[in-house]
Amino acid sequence: MERRTDLLTGRPAGGGARPRERADAARNRIRVLDAAAELFAAGDPRAVTMDDIAKAAGVGRGTLYRRYPDTTSIALALLDEHERRLQERLLRGDPPLGPGAPPDERLAAFYAAMVELLEGHIDLVLGAEAGGTRLTTGAYGFWRAHVRMLLAAAGVPGPDTLADVLLAPLASELYAHQRAQGRTPAEITAALTGLARAVLAGR
Structure with missing residues (x-):
């Protein structure tokens, strides 16, 4: 059976309790989603890059890519x-x-x-x-x-x-x-x- 990914957390959905999200990881997730929402709303969403989001959120590229592979996945999460x-x-x-x-x-x-x-x-x-x-x-x-x-x-x-x-x-x-x-x-x-x-x- 296909496993569904929870787009808000980036973790598999269902199948029992999920590991508790670390406080720093939760803060980074919120910063990323908030920054992406502002960037998508400010202009052409298709022109927004992962670098744009990382800079606006104040997180490193590695932190961003560990949770979201591309801007589409971030938009889907929102x-x-x-x-x-x-x-x-x-x-x-x-x-x-x-x-x-x-x-x-x-x-x-x-x-x-x-x-x-x-x-x-x-x-x-x-x-x-x-x-x-x-x-x-x-x-x-x-x-x-x-x-x-x-x-x-x-x-x-x-x-x-x-x-x-x-x-x-x-x-x-x-x-x-x-x-x-x-x-x-x-x-x-x-x-x-x-x-x-x-x-x-x-x-």
Whole structure:
């Protein structure tokens, strides 16, 4: 079975109690994440380097690389808690985001929640998806499984292929481009709601 890494601590998740983090290691981790968050928010997250983060955090390169192999892993660590909260709402929250609503309403609610996440944390998502890593993240796998389940529940043919198609409009670079072109979050959400209804409603 694949082991999951806790992105906040850099240690394996699950499988019993984790070793207690040393106080100095915890301080360095917090300094690294705080420095990275500021750097990602200050400009183009894709231009931030590991050297930039090490200098801003006041830690050595070795200290940084022992915990995080690259800037993408740091961005993922920062995003992890936000994504976990959304995943919990999808699994056990109130409808229409959670179980109990028709598939088209649930997909529309998912789109709205994702637009909210992108709007609030676009700098982190851009950093986490640098280098084409979007499709390989655990979060993307979760979103894909959720959308595929909704497609299957609605009886839409080809859910395996269509799930990726329906997630494509949520790519961070596309969202950033749309916002730069003057589209508002409400306009983007409305367009995605229309897509959800066109694909899933009435089946």
